[in-house]
Amino acid sequence: MRRLAWFTSIILGTLAVLFLLWEFRSAVWIFLFSLAAAATFRPPIKQLTKRGLSLSMALLLVYGAVVLVVGGLLIVVSFNLLTELQDLANRFAIGYQHIEVVWPEGTPLQQAVASRLPTSDTLYDSIMGDNGLSTLPSVLEITSNLAENLTYLVIVLFLGIYWTVDQVRFERLLLSLIPIENRAPAREMWRQIEKNVGSYLRSELIQSLLAGLLLGLGYWLIGLQYPTLLALIGAVVWLIPIMGVLLALIPVIIVGIISGLWVGLIAGGYTLLVFWLLEYIIEPRFYDRRRFSSLLLLLVMLALIDTFGLAGLILAPPVAVAIQITFTWLIQKRIPAMTGKTIPELVDLQDRVSTIETKLATDEMPPSPRVVSMLDRLKELLNEAADTAVAPASK
Numbered sequence: 001m002r003r004l005a006w007f008t009s010i011i012l013g014t015l016a017v018l019f020l021l022w023e024f025r026s027a028v029w030i031f032l033f034s035l036a037a038a039a040t041f042r043p044p045i046k047q048l049t050k051r052g053l054s055l056s057m058a059l060l061l062v063y064g065a066v067v068l069v070v071g072g073l074l075i076v077v078s079f080n081l082l083t084e085l086q087d088l089a090n091r092f093a094i095g096y097q098h099i100e101v102v103w104p105e106g107t108p109l110q111q112a113v114a115s116r117l118p119t120s121d122t123l124y125d126s127i128m129g130d131n132g133l134s135t136l137p138s139v140l141e142i143t144s145n146l147a148e149n150l151t152y153l154v155i156v157l158f159l160g161i162y163w164t165v166d167q168v169r170f171e172r173l174l175l176s177l178i179p180i181e182n183r184a185p186a187r188e189m190w191r192q193i194e195k196n197v198g199s200y201l202r203s204e205l206i207q208s209l210l211a212g213l214l215l216g217l218g219y220w221l222i223g224l225q226y227p228t229l230l231a232l233i234g235a236v237v238w239l240i241p242i243m244g245v246l247l248a249l250i251p252v253i254i255v256g257i258i259s260g261l262w263v264g265l266i267a268g269g270y271t272l273l274v275f276w277l278l279e280y281i282i283e284p285r286f287y288d289r290r291r292f293s294s295l296l297l298l299l300v301m302l303a304l305i306d307t308f309g310l311a312g313l314i315l316a317p318p319v320a321v322a323i324q325i326t327f328t329w330l331i332q333k334r335i336p337a338m339t340g341k342t343i344p345e346l347v348d349l350q351d352r353v354s355t356i357e358t359k360l361a362t363d364e365m366p367p368s369p370r371v372v373s374m375l376d377r378l379k380e381l382l383n384e385a386a387d388t389a390v391a392p393a394s395k
Contacts, residue, residue: 026152030152030155030156030159031159033156034155034156034157034159034160034162034163035160035163035194036160036197036198036201036318037156037157037159037160038159038160038161038163038164038167038194039194039195039197039198039201040198040201040202040205041062041063041066041160041164041198042164042167042194042198043198043202044062045058045059045062045164046058048061048062055165059161059164059165063157063160063161067157069209073209073212077228077232080228081228081229081232084226084227084228084229085229087226088226088229099114099117100114100117100119171187171190174190175187175190185329186329188329189325189326189329192325192329193321193322193325193326196292196321196325197318197321197322199286199287200287200317200318200321201318202286202287203282203283203286203287204238204239204317206282206286207238207278207282207283208235208236208238208239209235210278210282211231211234211235211238211274211275211278212231212232212234212235213231214274214277215227215230215231215234215235215248215270215271215274216228216230216231216232218267218270218274219231219252219267219270222263222266222267222270223259223263224252224255224256224259224263224267225255225258225259226255230251230252230255233247233248233251234248234252234271234274238275238278239314240310240313240314241297241301241313241316241317242298242301243313244275245271245272245275248271248275249268249271249272252264252267252268252271253267253268255267256268288373292320292321292324293320293324296320296323296324297316297317297320300316300319300320300323301313301316304316304319349382350379350382353375353378353379353382356375357375360375
């Protein structure tokens with residue numbers, strides 16, 4: 001009976017926590033995004049403090065630079081974007097009227113399509129409402145949502161500054177919920193999650209910014225129509241793993257073919273070149289994607305897209321990174337620690353790695369960066385294994 005009451009209380013407590021998280025989901029999202037912001041900008045802040053700057057000055061420089069760059073780009077892009085959207089709407093209206101007039105007398109396929117299309121007046125009324133009066137609530141709603149999102153962004157930045165300044169106290173508060181014997185490995189797990197999620201977010205933000213700049217400049221030089229709009233689409237969909245390249249390529253090819261076949265081919269090839277440059281040249285300098293499971297990423301994407309849609313695809317990679325690090329830590333906790341008898345074998349392996357390093361250093365051809373990275377990772381694993389083996393023997 002007591003056991004039944006215990007399980008019942010656990011289930012009710014879990015349901016109550018889930019209900020509270022759902023009711024206060026906006027606050028939960030703000031909290032998580034602020035932690036992500038702190039993890040993203042903490043390394044450059046630490047680099048500035050190591051160079052002799054105070055923490056407050058480093059915070060001001062990093063967060064101020066982010067606000068100035070993002071705000072300046074938004075201001076510059078918004079003017080061109082509004083002009084292109086207006087031109088696109090005018091071209092759509094003219095093209096639709098052309099279809100209404102010409103296609104009913106065209107080929108059988110054109111006639112079949114034209115017979116199923118609504119008239120321009122019906123289409124206009126469905127978008128604008130009667131007499132166009134429904135635009136006022138839409139404008140007010142868009143303005144309200146924009147102001148609300150900007151407010152959330154400001155809160156996230158200020159909370160990110162707070163987590164950066166008060167990192168130690170926050171970790172103590174978080175670890176106070178965990179038994180004492182598990183606090184040290186839990187702190188290590190938390191910092192690994194923060195480090196890798198921050199690395200991923202920095203990498204994606206830098207690549208998204210470069211994608212927008214390179215694509216916009218290239219489309220403008222090629223003579224492609226709507227370069228700002230297409231570059232903005234490319235910068236956003238680059239954040240979507242696996243499918244981002246395809247989603248960016250489709251509108252570029254469509255607009256390019258309308259402008260001319262060669263323009264479409266050149267614009268498509270240039271888009272692929274920019275994405276290849278970001279994927280294989282820029283990204284490895286900031287984040288090693290190969291360390292994490294692509295299968296887990298795919299499963300998380302499938303789970304989040306059903307709940308959050310397009311935003312779920314963007315959130316999937318950092319969530320997958322956090323899940324993999326957490327489960328790796330939990331599995332390591334369940335594996336029995338090695339005994340001191342394995343230390344000679346570890347020493348032998350370390351000697352072999354040192355021999356390989358010496359051989360590579362004396363070769364005429366320098367080793368590739370991938371080989372050097374693998375050797376460094378192997379040394380780290382052997383050192384961790386040796387520390388784990390020594391710890392039980394010393395108790």
